[in-house]
Amino acid sequence: MKSLKTAQSATSLPRAPREDAGARFTKYMITMGLRIACFIAMVFIQPYGWWTWLLGAGAVVLPWIAVVVANVGQDVTAVGAENPERQLEAARPAPAAPVDERPTVIRISETPRLSPGEDGR
Secondary structure: OOOOOOOOOOOEEEEEEHHHHHHHHHHHHHHHHHHHHHHHHHHOOOOOOHHHHHHHHHHHHHHHHHHHHHHOOOOOOOOOOOOOOOOOOOOOOOOOOOHHOOOOOOOOOOOOEEEEEEEEO
């Protein structure tokens, strides 16, 4: 079983699998939409010329590109991960106030709780 040497940082966690699958599906559908557009343009653009062959090549090659792009998942290693054990810079202490301007210290002490009947009621 794999053990982590350091704590996992929330900023270094990969994208959720559901979000990753949704993003890959979107890329696949966009690429396949381009393929359909290439096929339709290849059929309907007249007169035929070199662009017809280019659009036909796009209609043939784009399904392969769509599958490769859809199967490539997110990179698991987070590039810009924050160190979870980083320390914040210490704040500079405020300058001490003169002795006569310091706030008065108020001490509060609690008394033990009285049982019913001990309070004189």
